[in-house]
Amino acid sequence: MLAPFSEDVTGDTRMTARAMEAGETGDGRPRQPRKRSWPRRDPAVEAQGDYGTLAPRLSRGVLIGVFAGFCAVTLTNISTLPDLGVLPKVFAVLDTLALLALQLLYFSRDPIKVRTHTGIAMNVLQAALAYLPLLVFHHAWTGMPGFVAGTALLVLPAIAAWSAFGLVVLSMTLYQASAGFEVTDTVYIFVSTSITGLVVYGLTRLSTLVKEVNAARSELAEMAVARERLRFARDLHDLLGYSLSAITLKSELTHRLVAKDPERAREELSEVLAISRQALADVRSVASGYRELSLEDESRSARSVLAAADVDVQMHMNYDDLPARVTTVLATVLREGVTNVLRHSKAEQVKICVRQNDDQVAILVVNDGVPDEPMEQVARSDNSGSGIHNLSDRVTALGGLLSAGVGTDGRFRLTAAVPLRPGVKPDLVTEAA
Structure with missing residues (x-):
């Protein structure tokens, strides 16, 4: 019943696979061996081993x-x-x-x-x-x-x-x-x-x-090798944790919709394909040591993923143009918050709020699905150094503050504030707009 989607995506994939097996490109030309362009090392770095x-x-x-x-x-x-x-x-x-x-x-x-x-x-x-x-x-x-x-x-x-x-x-x-x-x-x-x-x-x-x-x-x-390993593990957690959770969730949803709503299943598969492509790009960015995230794209993706998990999402995004480093950190906080909701909670409602003024920008992620084990304890139990501790390091590097915990109303709050001007002491947002 998903024949149109199979022709658009699966058919192309199969054609590409047959062409690769035949040693040809997609247009029928002989496929040339791929040349890998390895980064050249600094001769001074290569000589350090002998000099040591x-x-x-x-x-x-x-x-x-x-x-x-x-x-x-x-x-x-x-x-x-x-x-x-x-x-x-x-x-x-x-x-x-x-x-x-x-x-x-x-x-x-x-x-x-x-x-x-x-x-x-x-x-x-x-x-x-x-x-x-x-x-x-x-x-x-x-x-x-x-x-x-x-x-x-x-x-x-x-x-x-x-x-x-x-x-x-x-x-x-x-x-x-x-x-x-x-x-x-x-x-x-x-x-x-x-x-x-x-x-x-x-x-x-x-x-x-x-x-x-x-x-x-x-x-x-x-120490440099250890820092690089830590960065690699941290970025993999932040980037792929969310992507793999979203792919798993949407694949399960697609499996249930195949017989009931083929058109909706096709849309979900398209999103799975987009997320998987983004995950591949994220892995490449981790390997290259540079990545930049869009807060707008992450908020749109978060809404889609949470909606697929039958979670009621309320978003209040009030911000202007922000520096790339700030938007990347806020997007990372949003990713981690949504990932924790999908992995460790049974939330029915999630509120996401981003506020900006002349001095700072803050993000707040609130959910009502607090598990038996507090989410901050879940994050601390990760021996790899990721989770809430990882986010705190990223936010602190920009002079900001991060807080995670259960409030008096029984809801879990993840909030971060980053200053936009030197010397400004950030103020954490505790309630959504």
């Missing part, structure tokens, strides 16, 4: 290279000393390796972890390894105490650290002066020890900061 591991390794490599270079210079100076036996040279190598290992394996860690009593003890041990060889190697070993000065800045509190740094530099300057060297050599030791200490401190802090920045960047990337 390269930067800490590079900083660590520079740190090891510089410290090893300081030790190599000292060992070179020792090798030039006359009448120095093999045993002292072996001792110099072992002592240098111990200083280098202590600096790289312990003091190059997180500064918070080395600022302990153990760290101070290790600094004292480092001082012993750096100062005692002076008794054997004299001026050839004067480059090593600079490590103690730099480590003191890492381990000790600020005042104590700079005091220890100054003592190390002063001790090496006095040692050089007491050995009878010229003033230029003494000044050289003063500058050399100071620079060595600052380089040790600076490179160690730089290496740890690179690690911290890399870890923070990874956390930010994970």
Whole structure:
């Protein structure tokens, strides 16, 4: 009995299906393979994965290279000393390796972890390894105490650290002066020890900061992924929840009308087709990260869907041109309100009111079908973070307020108010016009 509708819609669909199976388009031309245009990623974003591991390794490599270079210079100076036996040279190598290992394996860690009593003890041990060889190697070993000065800045509190740094530099300057060297050599030791200490401190802090920045960047990337997943889930709930509920309701109504009223059934099927197409467009908008809803279209759709559910609808829509973000949020509130009525209530009457003045625009959805379980509790029970909580986040993002609950008259009210001017405190609407 629905032959005319089958020819208009189903016939076209079947023809398209046969054409696709034959590898042809609707007009009989060979169908070309569809080329997918994937969005191109920013090369900088693609390189972040490599940079995330390269930067800490590079900083660590520079740190090891510089410290090893300081030790190599000292060992070179020792090798030039006359009448120095093999045993002292072996001792110099072992002592240098111990200083280098202590600096790289312990003091190059997180500064918070080395600022302990153990760290101070290790600094004292480092001082012993750096100062005692002076008794054997004299001026050839004067480059090593600079490590103690730099480590003191890492381990000790600020005042104590700079005091220890100054003592190390002063001790090496006095040692050089007491050995009878010229003033230029003494000044050289003063500058050399100071620079060595600052380089040790600076490179160690730089290496740890690179690690911290890399870890923070990874956390930010994970947070961005989590936010995107939340947005995707939220938008799917807001968009498809209403559409699927409407499709289900109208399909059931069409099933009952097929035998009784074919013309009405055809109209309902047309609306089901329109809603399904809109749902497909909504899914694409969710995937692209951008969507814009029309309050007028949503109110018209809400009236149709509620009427199909045998719900008496009263609408009072009093608003002018609104910003796209505001209309999208209000349309989303309307969608969620109608979806909750269809899913969680047995409403017979629904009132929808939109009011606008110079300061704000507000929407109110009232229904008399409060279930045994309060609707706000139903919304909170959704672990995905959607429902009333989701709407509150959207409205709050625009500086507005949202309220949902059962009034003294036993009716459930969902209301939201969004300011239209900066600094305006929104006022919630509690009664329909």
